[in-house]
Amino acid sequence: MVEKHLLEFLEKLQFLIAKNVKISHYGIENVKKICGVDIAYKGNLGFSVGVSMDINSGDYNYKSYVGEVNFPYIPGFLFMREAPLMIKAIEGLDCHLLLVDGHGIAHPRKSGIAAVIGVLLDFPTIGVAKSRLTGDLVNESEITYVYLNGEKVGVKFGRYFYSPGNKVDLQDCIELGKRGYPKVLKIADMLTKKIKKE
DNA sequence: GCGACAG
DNA sequence: ATCTTGTCGC
Numbered sequence: 001m002v003e004k005h006l007l008e009f010l011e012k013l014q015f016l017i018a019k020n021v022k023i024s025h026y027g028i029e030n031v032k033k034i035c036g037v038d039i040a041y042k043g044n045l046g047f048s049v050g051v052s053m054d055i056n057s058g059d060y061n062y063k064s065y066v067g068e069v070n071f072p073y074i075p076g077f078l079f080m081r082e083a084p085l086m087i088k089a090i091e092g093l094d095c096h097l098l099l100v101d102g103h104g105i106a107h108p109r110k111s112g113i114a115a116v117i118g119v120l121l122d123f124p125t126i127g128v129a130k131s132r133l134t135g136d137l138v139n140e141s142e143i144t145y146v147y148l149n150g151e152k153v154g155v156k157f158g159r160y161f162y163s164p165g166n167k168v169d170l171q172d173c174i175e176l177g178k179r180g181y182p183k184v185l186k187i188a189d190m191l192t193k194k195i196k197k198e
Numbered sequence: 199g200c201g202a203c204a205g
Numbered sequence: 206a207t208c209t210t211g212t213c214g215c
Contacts (some may be wrong), residue, residue: 025203038205039205040206040207041206041207041208042207043207046206073204073205073206074203075202075203075204075205076204078204081205081206082204082205082206090204101204101205102204102205103204106204109205112204113204113205127204129204129205130204130205131203131204132202132203132204133202133203133204133205134202134203134204161204162202
């Protein structure tokens with residue numbers, strides 16, 4: 001159980017993170033090496049894996065980190081549960097764009113886990129989620145956007161949601177979404193479950 | 199009060 | 206996320 005005053009405090013931090021999110025076009029068509037991070041659990045143990053992949057060759061290498069996780073999952077505060085271990089797993093990896101399992105600014109306070117990690121590391125990030133957290137879906141010329149308070153904060157391709165974390169824009173998310181679910185995240189997810197079995 | 203609710 | 210076999214569908 002997490003006290004109300006702590007969540008209110010965390011909300012203040014999220015507003016500060018959101019204020020520091022930089023939305024600008026990155027141009028992911030030029031990205032050669034991309035990273036992805038995910039986590040799997042076994043009780044209170046979290047197994048996070050960060051993968052760095054060469055877009056052209058498909059070659060990749062990864063780093064993992066195991067640690068105890070006690071903060072509960074609370075919609076809107078996922079970062080408190082997963083960001084610490086995710087950051088540990090990806091530090092040192094070589095790439096210029098990081099994909100995070102979860103939302104970016106498609107969040108009630110525009111501070112999803114991909115935005116938090118992007119701002120803390122001052123690095124380009126895009127959030128890729130398997131389901132909706134907030135916002136309304138609106139179709140506009142072949143594309144499904146996620147609207148929050150009259151603003152486009154993400155897009156949906158297939159069954160996945162893509163939203164800016166930091167230093168990228170909606171166009172980058174659209175270009176990523178068009179490629180289908182990122183292989184680097186699929187590999188991270190696979191390694192994450194494999195490692196927890198050992 | 200009721201429904202929604204990333205992983 | 207995780208607990209879990211076979212099974213319906215593209």
